[in-house]
Amino acid sequence: MNPATNQISKEKARLDTIARHIQPKAEKPKLVTSTCISMSNENIVKPGIRSIPRKREEVLKLHGWGYNDSQFKMNEKGVITFTGSKYKLSGMVMPQLRPWMTETIGIEVDETSESIKNIDLSKIPKPIVNEEFTNELSKTGMEISTDPMDRLVRSHGHTLEELFLLRKGETNKRIPDMIVFPRNHDDVVKLVALAVRYNICLIPIGGGTTVTLALVCPENEERCIATVDMTQMNQILWVDEKNLLARIEAGIIGQDLERDLAAIGLCTGHEPDSMEFSSLGGWVATRASGMKKNVYGNIEDLLVHVRMVTPRGVLEKNCMVPRMSAGPDLHQFILGSEGTLGIITEVTLRVRPLPECQRYGSIVFPNFARGVECLREVALNRCAPASIRLMDNQQFRFGQALKPESEGIFSSFIDGMKKFYVTKIKGYDPANMCVATLLFEGDPTVVAQQEKAVYEIAAKYQGMPAGEDNGQRGYMLTFVIAYLRDIGFDYEVVSESFETSVPWDRVTDLCRNVKDRIHHECINQGVRYPVMSTCRVTQTYDAGACVYFYLAFKYRGLADPVKSYLAVENAARDEILANGGSISHHHGVGKLRKQYMSRTVTDAAVGTIKSVKEYLDPRNIFGSGNLV
């Protein structure tokens, strides 16, 4: 395929995806009426564009987030722009962003830290090769690669320390020795069998968006490490409309899955913020959570059937039922196994007809605590829209700083905002107020009822509707925020996000205490510039919420910025646990938070996980070292 045309069509697809987030569906989606449930209905779902090619570095950045062409960049006038053409924000100029970054984090135009453009591939660690294994494997017809670039791009995820290293042109001491590209479930069965026979260490990789060091190869691993790139297993195998099920290969990337399903009027509704790049198998392996879980559920709610190839054989259920009472649910051991037990090959998810109606909304609150109380009551009354998110004051102001020069949909927003300020916002202290963004989805009448209910509750907590545009913008920014870390790096800023889940009564205290802890720890670490620590509530449940923290500081003057950063993040995590929060809501444990597992569950629980691992994988073939 010609990469150029491929690129263009991909961009178009990307725009389409985003368009779905920001525009109500104009026409009623056509429903596919097929009732066939056999294995031979592959033709129903036409495989569309695949976002991540075999050579992912052709499209994706080598040492940063996302697409090659998309990044925040300071232009010659000293104004920050967003480059590329894939996003609504692409090509726009954000005049307020640099002053904001100077004020809140202390960046200076002439204090920069460029990343090494091209990594010297000759310096990449030599692979440990197991020739017998390679020979046997090549007989199966699977693609095998020992190309240094292939190995490099699959050796890391997106934690701060990994990217910091890559930007310096360095790699970990140990990276995958070879990459295997299985084509289907049977390939994986063969692969695992051979790995057992030749004692090979296997590490599965999907989109590679992990932020828990899950892909890092254990330094002391002396066996050959074969990283299993699942992205070539990216087909929707079949769709069963009667039972609203779809069987999908685990390597499919989120946006491809949704696009293909949308073509036949369906969706899974699972939209994690990383859905452009992360894979279905990765979602299952880390217990992912989607933005619209209030309507569609989290991955564990969507999952009806899953196949995992382990050294003991394939672990799966022999029926495909909505629920069953047959001892502990084995799916719960596969969900969150983080590549330590086997390779997830095929997943059967619930699917839903595409929603008829999508509406955005936003509410301003005088302060964060009131906002939390409102979200809690919304959750209590079970009238939460598909997504409801509450940003704290600093993020609210950050959102303002991201305002582009008036153009397109943004001009109306700004006008709306101005009017809004003049007429309504009096009495709100800009230093305390915060905003909640809403996304309603579903049947128009239901959406209308929900809107009414939510705004009524908001009024009780001095929350005022602040317009549809504001909400729409918030969700659009979701996808570009991840790109901000890279421009931060350029100006000597380290930044990271991390998340937790916490009972309602502790949300406000936890947010305040963790932010305080971050500030105190940054001072301890000798940070000389203002620290940004901000949070938002991104998910609501009956019993609590998911909270996301963003943390950024300029490291100029620190001997070891990564070490300092880790000290701050660990302090923050310690505070989270002390405040009754969890180790993670959906990022998982990996190797980054392994040290907290013993504080999160009891010894007996850790032992249970270990003994399951011991049974399924006694030789530690899946030796990524994640979790416990």
Next chain:
Amino acid sequence: MELLYGSQGSQKTQSGYINMLNNSKQQNFSTLRFATKDFKPPKYMHCHDRHTTKIWQTAMESDRVQWIIQQVVREESKSEEDVKQEAEHILKELAFTDHMTILRMLGYVLFKVLHSIYHDGVFINIETVKKLKDMIKHHPVVFMPSHRSYMDFTILSVVCFYLDLPLPAIAAGMDFMGMKVMGSVLRACGAFYMRRSFGTDRLYWALFTEYVHTILINGDRPMEFFIEGTRSRCGKSLNPKFGLLSVIAEPYLKAQTYDVLLIPISISYDRLLEEGLYGYELLGIPKPKESTSGLVKASSILRDNYGSVHVNFCDHISLRKYFGHLDRAVHACYPRYMLRLSSEEQKYMEILGYKIVLQQQHNMNYTPWAVMALVLSQHPHGMDMGCLIEETIWLKIIMDKCKIKVNWSTGSVQDIVQANLKKFKHLIEVEGPCNDVPKSIVRVSGITHEVKGHKTFSSNLDPTTIQETVNHIIIGNYRNQLLHHFVRPSLIAFSLLRRSGRSCPGTQFNPDTLLPDFKFLRDLLVREFIFEPKKLNDDLKQGLQFLVQCNAVVLEGFNSFILEKQANKLLQFLKSIFSVFLGGYWLTIQFLLNSTETHLQPTLPGKVQKWIAGILRNPGVEHEMLSLHMISNALHALVGLGYLSVYRVDNQKIVQPIQDQLVGAASKIAQFIDIPYLDGTQATKLGSTAAKL
């Protein structure tokens, strides 16, 4: 702590201190200007401004209170409406209000009062306050002053106003609320009223807890409370109370605040306003009920000079740091409004309480008068002036060696002694030739000016006994201020002197051999002085260090000490200071051994006191042993040691002596002191009176 005084020791140039009163005079800062000054205290950064009614409403709406209300409704079958009304009533009774005008008016009056009674000034260690001002912005703070006088919280509030520190919300006793006008005035200045005991009333406990929590968490004001629970009437620190401390610590332990800073504050007085009242109270004559008219009558005292006051803000204790090693996630698996502290937390809470009291003690300031009281109390029947001066000088040297800071004003010790005798002439009489000062006799005055409002008839003692005892008690109280410095070495002295009666220079001893005696005496006096629990060895070490510093013993080899030539005087002195306590305890045990009747706990101390009063003329029996405080401390200690058992019959607590144990304890005490004389008939008489009853 550094020595805060210049070597010249002039009160005017106390380094590190400012004089709140003096300063204002110099700047011609009139009282009126004080009361109308700008007041811009620093504010806690997470504080949301709110009205004081909102504070108690928040407490009312809290999860804990709602939960308890539901419990009460269910279990006591009351209507929800009634319980809520009751709760609201309690909260209104509790809550403080905030009226800056009233406060300024009160400030005006208080400032004037302070001027008129504290001629020498009110001193504040300003450097710590500067640091404190910054800390207040970042964390909620709790002031924890020592409690010796009613003046404590008024002075502290005026000091806060003067220094632009936020005014505290003060946990005050209910007795003030009863005062007409003043009750509300104090309330307007931040006092909120707590019942003395509310252990069983769960609704009250919940309301009070939440009220304190919401103030603490939002940081409306610094919290202020007295860890000793009540005013110490005897000059010594009291053992800490843990209830309110736990309430204060709970928001941190349950992660409702990032941190809480405790600021122990030592407030020391040259002369207490309540010195007389306390003297009577310790003899069992009830204190007059707090009333505004009583206050007005008491204003007669405003004509006297009470010297100076020292307000010492101590280094803060961060709960975060203090409890840092405990995992707060233990509270993650149940609702936070249910009060549950882990046993570890309770253990460290107790240690924290002691830490605070010890810190308060450590930062007290002492006057030469306290040193003189220490000497005088060794000579209850009087001594000549020369001897008084000589011993005061000797003690000064000892105390200098041990870095116990005393405000020795300028001039010779002789001048200081005579000046103080004049100042305290209402307690001390000096007899003898004016021209030959050293020969004149100094003795505790037997003439007292009866304090109005005291009903002597309700006492166990006859008026004459009271008359001749009360000044001894008062002087004992001044002496008591210093005793915590001496108690540890003194317990060692008892042990060293037990065998031979006197110490021979050159004797070598191993501190481990002292341990059993040290432990026995420490356990016995545990109510009397502050000993941190489970720190027996540390206490022994501190005592030895004192002796080393005074050159009474030297370390020889690894773990062995040798007595020096001059040791005997010091050891005898240390022994004699504390003999009065052991004597009092011994007598208490004798009473228990010889009395055959059944004793109810509340009335027992009075009975002991009455019996001791009957043998007051016996050699070795001293006036101070009539102190009810000492007697009840003895009884509590004996209960704690298991020598007495207390059991309940029909809601009454009965005290049951355990004969063998008491006999053992008495004979052990007798090894340490010259026991008071007791003839056979007195013991028998005791038995027969009991038999008659």
